[in-house]
Amino acid sequence: MNYIKSYLFCIFCFTLLVSQDVMEGWIIYTPQIGGGGGGNNGATTYLKNESGNTIKTWDHARGAASMPYLLPDSSFIYPYRVQNPTMNSGGVGGGIQYINWDGDVL
Numbered sequence: 001m002n003y004i005k006s007y008l009f010c011i012f013c014f015t016l017l018v019s020q021d022v023m024e025g026w027i028i029y030t031p032q033i034g035g036g037g038g039g040n041n042g043a044t045t046y047l048k049n050e051s052g053n054t055i056k057t058w059d060h061a062r063g064a065a066s067m068p069y070l071l072p073d074s075s076f077i078y079p080y081r082v083q084n085p086t087m088n089s090g091g092v093g094g095g096i097q098y099i100n101w102d103g104d105v106l
Contacts, residue, residue, distance in 0.1 A: 030064035065093030074101045
């Protein structure tokens with residue numbers, strides 16, 4: 001019985017490791033600075049290729065509430081933390097911006 005559990009655990013770990021590979025394409029992220037939700041001190045979103053080279057950056061007045069979402073037309077959705085949010089954990093945020101390649105909020 002322990003053999004079966006060990007075998008299943010190994011398969012689970014292997015599957016988890018394999019699923020963590022970087023997919024082909026671009027990587028977009030906004031590092032969270034400070035406490036939960038990214039704080040209110042601004043942030044920078046980075047677009048990188050799979051080699052780690054920075055393709056583009058965008059600066060924001062508000063910290064990230066979660067991850068940005070890159071869209072097929074190279075625009076992206078940026079969830080940000082509003083000033084004085086009603087909660088400080090979990091679903092913290094409160095605002096979203098739709099931003100084009102040039103950094104214009106649409």
